[in-house]
Amino acid sequence: MNDDLKLMKETVRDFSAKNIENIALKIEREGIHKDLLKKLAEQGFLGATAPQEYGGSELDGASYRAILEELSSFSPSVGVLVFLYNSIASKLLNKGKAGDYLKEILSGESTLGFGYGEILEGYGNSSGNEGSDGKGILKKDVIFPTANKFIALDGSGQNLILAKGKIEKAKDKKSLGIRGLGISDVIIDTSGTENLGLRSDIVKAIEDSSLEIAAIYLGIIKGSLNKAIEYAKVRTTFDHYLKDYSPVAFSLSNLRAEEELLRSYIYETDNENGKGLNALIFAESLSKKATKQALQTHGGYGYLEDFGVEKFYRDAMTISTILFRGRTDRKRLSEEVFGTEAGNL
Amino acid sequence: MDFELSDELKDFRKMVREFALDEFTSEVARKRDFEESYPDDLRVKSLQKGIIDFSSPWKTMVAIEELCRVDAGLGISVTVPYFGAEVIMLFGNDAQKEKYLSEVNKGKKMMGLAVTEPGGGSDVAANKTEAAKSGNKYILNGSKMFITNGQIADFFVMLARTSKADSAKKHRGMSTFIVESKFKGFSANKLEGKLGVRATNTAELILNNVEVPEENLIGEEGKGFYYIMTFFNISRVFVAAQAIGVAQGALDRTLEYLKNNAPSGELQNEYVQFTLSDMATRIEAARLLMYKAASYLFQFKPNPTITSMAKGYASETAVFASEKAMELTGLYGLSGDLERYFRDAKIMEIWEGTSEVEKLIIARMLEKESDSSE
Numbered sequence A: 001m002n003d004d005l006k007l008m009k010e011t012v013r014d015f016s017a018k019n020i021e022n023i024a025l026k027i028e029r030e031g032i033h034k035d036l037l038k039k040l041a042e043q044g045f046l047g048a049t050a051p052q053e054y055g056g057s058e059l060d061g062a063s064y065r066a067i068l069e070e071l072s073s074f075s076p077s078v079g080v081l082v083f084l085y086n087s088i089a090s091k092l093l094n095k096g097k098a099g100d101y102l103k104e105i106l107s108g109e110s111t112l113g114f115g116y117g118e119i120l121e122g123y124g125n126s127s128g129n130e131g132s133d134g135k136g137i138l139k140k141d142v143i144f145p146t147a148n149k150f151i152a153l154d155g156s157g158q159n160l161i162l163a164k165g166k167i168e169k170a171k172d173k174k175s176l177g178i179r180g181l182g183i184s185d186v187i188i189d190t191s192g193t194e195n196l197g198l199r200s201d202i203v204k205a206i207e208d209s210s211l212e213i214a215a216i217y218l219g220i221i222k223g224s225l226n227k228a229i230e231y232a233k234v235r236t237t238f239d240h241y242l243k244d245y246s247p248v249a250f251s252l253s254n255l256r257a258e259e260e261l262l263r264s265y266i267y268e269t270d271n272e273n274g275k276g277l278n279a280l281i282f283a284e285s286l287s288k289k290a291t292k293q294a295l296q297t298h299g300g301y302g303y304l305e306d307f308g309v310e311k312f313y314r315d316a317m318t319i320s321t322i323l324f325r326g327r328t329d330r331k332r333l334s335e336e337v338f339g340t341e342a343g344n345l
Numbered sequence B: 001m002d003f004e005l006s007d008e009l010k011d012f013r014k015m016v017r018e019f020a021l022d023e024f025t026s027e028v029a030r031k032r033d034f035e036e037s038y039p040d041d042l043r044v045k046s047l048q049k050g051i052i053d054f055s056s057p058w059k060t061m062v063a064i065e066e067l068c069r070v071d072a073g074l075g076i077s078v079t080v081p082y083f084g085a086e087v088i089m090l091f092g093n094d095a096q097k098e099k100y101l102s103e104v105n106k107g108k109k110m111m112g113l114a115v116t117e118p119g120g121g122s123d124v125a126a127n128k129t130e131a132a133k134s135g136n137k138y139i140l141n142g143s144k145m146f147i148t149n150g151q152i153a154d155f156f157v158m159l160a161r162t163s164k165a166d167s168a169k170k171h172r173g174m175s176t177f178i179v180e181s182k183f184k185g186f187s188a189n190k191l192e193g194k195l196g197v198r199a200t201n202t203a204e205l206i207l208n209n210v211e212v213p214e215e216n217l218i219g220e221e222g223k224g225f226y227y228i229m230t231f232f233n234i235s236r237v238f239v240a241a242q243a244i245g246v247a248q249g250a251l252d253r254t255l256e257y258l259k260n261n262a263p264s265g266e267l268q269n270e271y272v273q274f275t276l277s278d279m280a281t282r283i284e285a286a287r288l289l290m291y292k293a294a295s296y297l298f299q300f301k302p303n304p305t306i307t308s309m310a311k312g313y314a315s316e317t318a319v320f321a322s323e324k325a326m327e328l329t330g331l332y333g334l335s336g337d338l339e340r341y342f343r344d345a346k347i348m349e350i351w352e353g354t355s356e357v358e359k360l361i362i363a364r365m366l367e368k369e370s371d372s373s374e
C-alpha cells in the first residue's frame, strides 16, 4: 500500500472516529441525518469518484475503496450510501436536468433513494399501482425510503427514471440491515420524471463494481473483528481472558489473516477479467463468517444493539441480498473460469 | 428402536401446528418483533387451548418445536412463563410447589430463572450475587443480567452465593432461592434492542438488600450450582426444540417461496437443490439427536453428552438453515418473514450454554466416559 493510500485511510478513519463512531447507534435507530451527509460531502466522500463539474472529487479506484472500507468499518450504512452515490448515481445522473440533482445530492443538500428491489428483479409497476390516482406507484424494497427523489423503473420495467419524492411510506418494519438508510416499500410520485437510461445500465454499474462491494465487506469484516478482538482481551471467563482460549484465539486470528489477504488483493487489483469477482465472492462468504464469530465472541452482549456488533451480522446478510447476487455472480465467475457458459443447471 | 412418535403425540403435534398457523400470523409476529412487546394474549390463549401441557415433557418438547417453527419470538414467549419450574419440581418442597408452581401451572403467575450476571454467563461458578443469612431470612445483594421474563415474572429461581468463594471449589457455596419481584429492594430494567426473539421480555435485575424468607431456599444450602446444572440438562433439550423449530420453519418457508413465488425453474437448479438437501439433512439429524436426548431424559436417565450434542448441533442448524434460507429467497426473504428467522436463530447458540460451552461439556464427558469404560 503506498503512502498516499495510507494517508487516505488514516484521514477517513479519523473522520469516522470523530463523526460516526459516537453516533453509530443513533444511525441504526434513526437513520443518517443531514448534518452527517453534509460532513461527508465536505470531505469529498459523497462524490469521491464523481466528475468535478458535479462537485465530485474524481479520486482513483483504490482511494475510493479505501473510503468505502474505512466508513463501513464504523457504519456499513454510510459505506453503502457512498457506494450508491458514486458507483450508481454518479454514473446515471451525470446529464441534463438530472445533473443538477446530482450536484444537490453530492453536496448533501438533497437525498436520493433507490427502487432497488424492482431494478434488481427487473419488473416495473406490474407489481401494483397502489396510488390509484395514476400518480403514485408502489415501489418495493426501496433503499433509503426517506429520500427526496428516487431512481426507479418506469412502467415498462425497462427504463430508469428519476422520480419525485414519495407519496406515502409503507407501514413500519425495521429492515434487516443498513438501517441507517432503511429498506421499505413506498409509493413514489412518478409524474414529471427524468429519463436516466435503461435498466441494464444500472445492472452493468453494479457488475462493474465488484471490488467496491468487496471493499464494503472488507470494512464490515474489519469493524466486527476489531470489536471481537478488543473484547476477547478484556472479558474473562473461568479466570482467563477469552483470548487465552485456543478456539477463540484461533478463530479470530484466522479470520484476521483472511481479512489481510483480501485487503491486499482489493488494493492491488482492478475489476478487469473477473478479478473483482474473485474478491467479491471471497469477501461475501468471509463477511458472514467473521460477523457471526464476532457476535458469538461477545456472548449475550453480542445479541444487544448497544454493543455495536450485531449490526455487522445483519448488514453482511443484507448486503449479500441487495448487492451480491448469489447465483448470478457465481455463474459470472464460473464463466470467467471456464471461458464459456457454465453453471446453468 | 422406534423412530415414530406415538399417535397421541402426532395428533397433538397437528393441533399445535394448527394453533400456531392460526394465531402466529405474519402481522402479529411482525408487530411484536417491531415493538419488542410480550404477547400476553397469546400466552393465555395457548393455555386455554391446551397447547401447554406440563404433565407430558414429550408434549412440551413437540409444542415448542411446532410453535417456534411458525415464529420463534412468539413460540418462546408462550412457552417460557414456566422457565425454571423444573428446579422447584425436582428440588423444592411441597409448600413451595403449592405456593409457587401450582399458580404457574394454572397460568396465574409467571416465573423466570436468574443465573447469568453482568460479569459472566458461561462461568456460572463465578457468580457474585450474595445471600447473607440474617435470622430467619437471607439478604440478597447483586445483579442478574439478560433475564428472560425479567420485567414481567412474578418470581424467579435465583442462584446466589451463601458462602465465600473458595477459589478451588467455587461452585460450592451457592444456593437457589425463590425471589418474588414484589420483594422490597428488587428492581428490573428492561433490555431493549435485541437482535431477535424480540417478543420475549429480557431484563437486568438489581438486588438491593432484598429480604428473602428462609422458607424460599430451594433444597439445601450449598447445592445451588448442582441444581442449576441439573436444570440445564433438562432445558437444553427444549432449546434444541426451539432451534429445530426455527430451522424447520426456515426450510418450510423457503420451499413455499420456491414453489409459489420464485421464477419458474428455481427448484430444478442443482445449486438450489443441494442447498435444500443440506438444510433438510441437518434438521433431521438434529431432530434425531434431540429425540435421543429426550428419551434418555424423560425416562430419568439423563445423558449430558447427548443433551449437549443435541443443543449445540440444533443451534448451529438453526443458524445454518436461516442463513441458507436468506440466500435462496433473496429480496423475498429480506422483506418478508424469513429475515426474522435469521435474527431469531442466533440466540440459540448463546443462551443456556453457548455452543462453546456445549463443546466443553461434551469433551469432558468423553474423557470421563472413556475412563469408566476401561
Ligand SMILES: Cc1cc2nc3c(=O)[nH]c(=O)nc-3n(C[C@H](O)[C@H](O)[C@H](O)COP(=O)(O)OP(=O)(O)OC[C@H]3O[C@@H](n4cnc5c(N)ncnc54)[C@H](O)[C@@H]3O)c2cc1C
Pocket: A235, A236, A237, A238, A242, A245, A247, A248, A296, A297, A298, A299, A300, A301, A303, B112, B113, B114, B115, B116, B118, B119, B120, B121, B122, B123, B145, B146, B147, B148, B149, B194, B202, B347, B350, B351, B352, B353, B354, B355, B356, B357
Ligand atoms: C436474550 C437473552 C435471554 C437470556 N435469558 C436468560 C435467562 O432467562 N436466565 C439466565 O440466567 N440467563 C439468560 N441469558 C444469558 C445467557 O445464558 C448468557 O448470555 C450465556 O450463558 C453466555 O454468557 P455471557 O453472555 O456472559 O458470555 P461469556 O460467558 O462472557 O462468553 C463470551 C464468549 O466466550 C465464549 N467462551 C467462554 N468461555 C470459554 C471457554 N472456556 N472456551 C472457549 N470459549 C469460551 C462463550 O462461548 C462466548 O462465545 C440470556 C441471554 C440473552 C441474550
